Amino acid sequence: MSKNKFETDAIRTQMERSEFLEHSTPLHLTSSFIFEDAEDMRASFAEEKQRNIYSRFTNPNTSEFVDKMCKLEGAESGYAFATGMAAVFSTFAALLNAGDHIVSARSIFGSTNSLFNKFLPKWNIETSYFKIDEVDQIESLIQPNSKILYLESPTNPAVDILDLELLGQIAKKHNLIYIIDNCFATPYLQNPIKFGADLVIHSATKLIDGQGRVLGGATVGRADLIREIYLFSRNTGPALSPFNAWILSKSLETLGVRVDRHCENALKVAEFLESHENVALVKYPFLKSHPQYELAKKQMKQGGNVVAFEVKGGIEAGRQFLNHLKMLSLSANLGDTRSIATHPASTTHSKLSESERLETGISDGLVRVSVGLEHVDDIIADLKQALEYV
Numbered sequence: 145m146s147k148n149k150f151e152t153d154a155i156r157t158q159m160e161r162s163e164f165l166e167h168s169t170p171l172h173l174t175s176s177f178i179f180e181d182a183e184d185m186r187a188s189f190a191e192e193k194q195r196n197i198y199s200r201f202t203n204p205n206t207s208e209f210v211d212k213m214c215k216l217e218g219a220e221s222g223y224a225f226a227t228g229m230a231a232v233f234s235t236f237a238a239l240l241n242a243g244d245h246i247v248s249a250r251s252i253f254g255s256t257n258s259l260f261n262k263f264l265p266k267w268n269i270e271t272s273y274f275k276i277d278e279v280d281q282i283e284s285l286i287q288p289n290s291k292i293l294y295l296e297s298p299t300n301p302a303v304d305i306l307d308l309e310l311l312g313q314i315a316k317k318h319n320l321i322y323i324i325d326n327c328f329a330t331p332y333l334q335n336p337i338k339f340g341a342d343l344v345i346h347s348a349t350k351l352i353d354g355q356g357r358v359l360g361g362a363t364v365g366r367a368d369l370i371r372e373i374y375l376f377s378r379n380t381g382p383a384l385s386p387f388n389a390w391i392l393s394k395s396l397e398t399l400g401v402r403v404d405r406h407c408e409n410a411l412k413v414a415e416f417l418e419s420h421e422n423v424a425l426v427k428y429p430f431l432k433s434h435p436q437y438e439l440a441k442k443q444m445k446q447g448g449n450v451v452a453f454e455v456k457g458g459i460e461a462g463r464q465f466l467n468h469l470k471m472l473s474l475s476a477n478l479g480d481t482r483s484i485a486t487h488p489a490s491t492t493h494s495k496l497s498e499s500e501r502l503e504t505g506i507s508d509g510l511v512r513v514s515v516g517l518e519h520v521d522d523i524i525a526d527l528k529q530a531l532e533y534v
C-alpha cells in the first residue's frame with residue numbers, strides 16, 4: 145500500500161524514465177517489443193521475467209495507467225480495457241462457468257443489464273435482482289451456484305446509495321466474489337475495497353477521462369482474480385490502446401481537483417433545483433433530503449457529479465425541459481467538462497415498461513444531469529430558463 149496521499153500518487157506514479165529523462169510520460173505506440181536473443185524470447189514467453197511482449201498483453205502506457213488505478217483504489221493488481229463494458233464483460237467471462245449464477249441490484253447500467261438478460265444466458269448464466277430498497281431480500285436470492293455479487297453505488301440514473309459494507313459482509317458470508325462498478329464515484333470519492341470488494345470496475349470514459357475524448361475501462365482488485373482476468377484478456381483482445389492509456393493516465397493527474405469542482409457545482413445545482421417550484425423531487429447523495437444521506441456521507445467523500453430530479457408534469461414535461469435547454473448538451477455520456485442532460489424514460493430506459501422503470505427508480509419526469517465544469521452560475525441559469533417551459 146502506498147503511503148502517499150491520493151493526489152500525489154495520481155501524479156507521481158509514473159513509468160521509469162528513458163535515457164532522455166523526460167519529465168512527463170512519453171507515449172509508446174508500438175504493437176510489439178523485441179527480444180535480445182532466443183533465450184530472452186523463451187524466458188519472456190515462459191513468464192520467467194516480467195516484461196512487455198505484445199501490446200495486447202501489456203504496454204508501458206497501459207501498465208502505468210493500471211499501476212496508478214491500483215494505487216488509487218488500494219488494489220493489488222489490475223488490467224486495463226478498451227471500454228468500461230469490455231471490463232465488465234471480460235471480468236464475468238473470465239470468472240464464471242456455464243451454470244453459475246449472479247446476484248445484482250435492479251438499478252445497474254443499461255448495457256450491463258443487457259449483458260445479464262440477453263447474452264450471459266447463452267452460457268446458462270442467470271442473474272437475480274433485488275430492488276435497492278429491499279436489501280433484506282438479498283439472501284433469499286442466493287443459490288448454491290451463486291458466484292458473484294455485482295453492484296453499483298451511486299446507481300445510474302437515480303443516484304441511490306447501497307450500503308457497500310453491509311453488502312460486502314453478505315457476500316463474504318456466502319462466499320461470493322464481490323464486485324463494485326465504481327464509475328459514478330471514481331476512486332477519489334469512494335474505495336470499495338475498503339468495504340470488502342474483491343474487484344472494482346471502472347468505465348474510465350466518464351470522470352477519469354473527464355473531457356469526453358476517449359473510451360477506456362479497468363478492473364482492479366485481488367491478484368488471484370486479476371490473474372484469471374488477465375489470462376482471458378490477453379487471449380481474447382479487449383486491451384486498452386496505449387494512446388488512450390496515455391491520455392487516461394494524464395487525466396488521473398487532475399482527477400482530484402476536477403472532481404472537487406464537479407461535486408461543488410453539483411451540490412449547488414441540486415440545492416437550486418430543490419428550491420424550484422416546477423421540480424417535484426431532487427436526488428443527490430449529499431443533499432440532506434436524500435434517503436441515504438447518512439450512508440452516502442459514510443462511504444463517499446463527496447456526492448459525485450450526477451443530479452437526478454423530477455420535473456412536475458411527467459414524460460411530456462421532461463421532454464419540454466430538454467428541448468428548451470440552451471447550453472447543456474443532450475448526450476449519452478457523463479462526467480464530461482460539459483454539463484449534460486438526459487431523460488431516461490424516453491431514451492436509455494424506454495424499452496422497459498413503466499412498472500419496470502419505477503422499480504429501477506426512473507419516473508417519467510426524471511431528468512439526469514451530469515454537472516460539468518462550466519461556471520455554476522451559467523449551468524443554473526440554463527436550467528432555470530428551461531424549467532419555465534415545463
Ligand SMILES: *Cc1c(COP(=O)(O)O)cnc(C)c1O
Nearest residue numbers: 227228229253325327347349360
Ligand atoms: C458508462 C458506464 C459503463 C460502461 O462504460 P463504457 O466505457 O461506456 O463501455 C459501465 N458502468 C457504468 C456505471 C457506466 O456509467
